[in-house]
Amino acid sequence: MPFLVLGIVTIAFLITTVTKGDPLTAIVAEQQMSNPEVVAAAKTRWGLDRPLPERYMIYLGNLLSGDLGTSFITKRNVGTDILYRLPATLELVFAAMIFGTTLGIVLGVLAAYFRNSLIDHGARLFALLGSSLPVFWSGLGLLFIFSVMLNWLPGPGRVDARLALPPGITGFLTIDSLLAGDWTVFKDALWHLLLPAFVLGWTVSGTISRLVRANMLDVMSREFVLTARAKGASEFRVVIVHALRNTMVPTLTVIGYSFAYLITGAVLTETIFSWPGMGSYAVEAARALDFPAIIGVTIVGGLAFLVTNLITDILYVVANPRVRLS
């Protein structure tokens, strides 16, 4: 784990320094590039004139004190920028996780229970579409259908710009507005969240439902399912309480892994839905060759992934009585 953290930091640093992209183009205006004084001053200011190992050590030192460097574009601390953007992304990813997990489990259970029926084929196709559709296209399409053609849902963005926002406590607009008792903002934020969260959640529902289906088929053929039926338990109880609970351990693992895909998808979904999160920040930074910002986002993304895996491992132990004891 500590090794992975150091590895992530190092790779992120190497990517942007070793490769040939010239950060100066991002700092210095084009007409000034021929002026050696300006270029030299910029190099000194951003520390680009120092040798690589020294820059790396400075970078590590700064990281340890929580300093991710200063963005070339916003001229603010990258850490501050990311912290400001992070809650929006987390809110989107969590909502997508809820959508994706629910969808995946429901479809997987239905497909397994009605094996080889129309429901099974339909559920599998829907799940397969989720993992095959480019989110930046399905997002556009659904936005066009639900917002423009049907006018059921609001357009892009996180909330109606005319609304006064509640004080930020958690950074999650839906939760903050609830805490402040502001129903108008809550409703608006929720409506804005619905479509991007669905589009993003759909992408991971396929993997989850595939796994749930396979595990359910296995579990439903075991004798304890028959025992539960012989006890007089209803089919719903047999499927949900007895069978599904036995598939939760592997499902939990795949949900944890899905997180990486959700972050990947969030980058594109945020761009389509003008979502003011880390993903759109990363895209802006990448387009502008804002290297401190790119490194910062990549590191935070990698660390978030590590943390999720750690949480998955912990939940795995908690959910599995056999592992728990040994």
Place this chain on the structure above:
Amino acid sequence: MSAQISSAPPGAVDKVGEREPLLSIRGLRVGFRKAGSQFEAVRGIDLDVAKGEVVGIVGESGSGKSVGMLAALGLTSKNAVVTGSVRFNGDELVGKPAREMRKIRGARIAMIFQDPLSSLNPVMTVGAQIAEAVRLHHRVTRKQAMARAVELLHLVAIPQPERRVNQYPHEFSGGMRQRAVIAMAVANDPDLLIADEPTTALDVTVQAQILAVLRSLQERLGLGLVLITHDLGVVAGHADRVAVVYSGRVVEQAGVSELFADPRHPYTRGLIASIPNLEESRERLFSIDGSPPALGRLPGGCAFHPRCIYAAARCRTEDPPLHDVGGRFSACHFATTLPPFHSAVLAAASLDSGDVAP
């Protein structure tokens, strides 16, 4: 084994008529449809179980004995077609709505299965599973149900039940798990308990303990008990009456002492002859030639005729019905004319000629 046979209560069969029938199965058939093909696993089973009676159902694996009982309880898979009549306390179960079947299953009729390893849910504590059985049929609190679970574990002689209720199945030994399964089955004081090969997966020493637990519960609670087994020894020691099943049909039904003393079906004779016997030492153990027919590929006429040493021309064309042979039943054309039975003789005859079966 012969000692056990003689210890079976004499005249147990006589009582059958006086007892009130608890379960009455007539002409039960179970067919399966799968990927375009179909076959019948059960081809007409008739069986009665009286209150407090122990009935053994004997047959080889795949003979349809388990499927038949599962079908009676409505536990067969969705692609099964069940016809015939299953009356429980006079109430028809075949075609009964699922919701009403659930009220009977686990409450009035309980069933336990072969493999105690897999018949308990691995992610629920044993106590929670027993408590669930209680709460499915009685409006009691979680706490009351758990108290009942402790009581039930005590009933099946599990030591330290207060501690054991909170453990998971993998912390139990095989015999203990089967006790827990039995405790779960009798949680709601059922009238009938169907035990499907309850001891097959267990060590021999544990088998005897489990059967003892079952018998003592049966006597104490006045349960009707159906023992499904491939082991005639189990039946000889514990059943009042026996039904022998071959290829999805009952081929012989009789009181346990009558059946062992004078079997009236060649298949039953073969089964009895192949019980290992400690007193009469034989050089080789008798076995019935051939193997049971694959379902869906039954021979014409009597299903047993290709393996039968008494088979005649008639047996190849005409399937004999189960008929009354003086208060007992056999499905053999020659039920009344079969030669006197002596297992050793039969075995010797089979061994000498080698190829008595056509």
Place this chain on the structure above:
Amino acid sequence: MAVVVTKSRSSTVPEWLTAPLVIGTVVILFWLFMTVFANLVVQFDPLEMVARRLQAPSWAHWLGTDALGRDVLARTLHGAAHSLPIAVLVVVSAVIIGSLLGAISGFVGGLTGAAIMRLVDVTLSFPPMLLAMAVAASLGPGLGNAAIAMVLVWWPVYARLMRAQVLEVKEREHVEAAIAAGARPRRVLFTHILPLCWTPVLISATMDLGQVVLLAASLSFIGLGATPPTPEWGSMISDGAVHFYQWWIAFGPGVAILTIVLGFNFIGDGLRDILDPRSD
């Protein structure tokens, strides 16, 4: 006893020849054909203004025209040439690099093996899109650079897969026999172990072809892959996002990506059924 056993399925069609496999193959063959012959069969030049700007679909232009008056259908069909070859190149490079490093790690073990696997672990702990973006951005825009970025992101997947395979095959008796007979390590690895390790790599690589098409389009969509005026699907959808109300601009390229991803998925599933019948 009326016991009937009937087989409804005709025995002339082999078990492995499933509808998805056929559909997937047809779809991929179509796009391969377009990759090579698009300029022969497509009526309009993908780079020239051929009609008025932002025209809705019509008989003349089935998928309409974009903001520069170019035919969207022609651009979509030509797009295959800017997508499939790159995907194949990326997957093949990743398979070669990943398998080689994975095989060395599994076969040699020790410090080298451990070092390779640490590199794999670290690389795989980045969300792939973010890492690809960072690499692509620092290399500068362009499809070639995007391809390099994707190889760097993708090789560890095969390294892990290959290492697991090699570790398993290494324990088999014929390998131990070869070692006992004095075969040199390189020979053992290349003639006795590797030939038995390809099945999962092949299945995985087939499925990944679709995912790489998707990732390449994603990079182009955010401006890090293909540069205008290349008729690349991702950047076409990006155009479509700018002209949001002209839905047809993004329609064609989206369908193209979707069918390719689905197609490779179906073929991969089919391959698994044929090559590795035990699984699933």
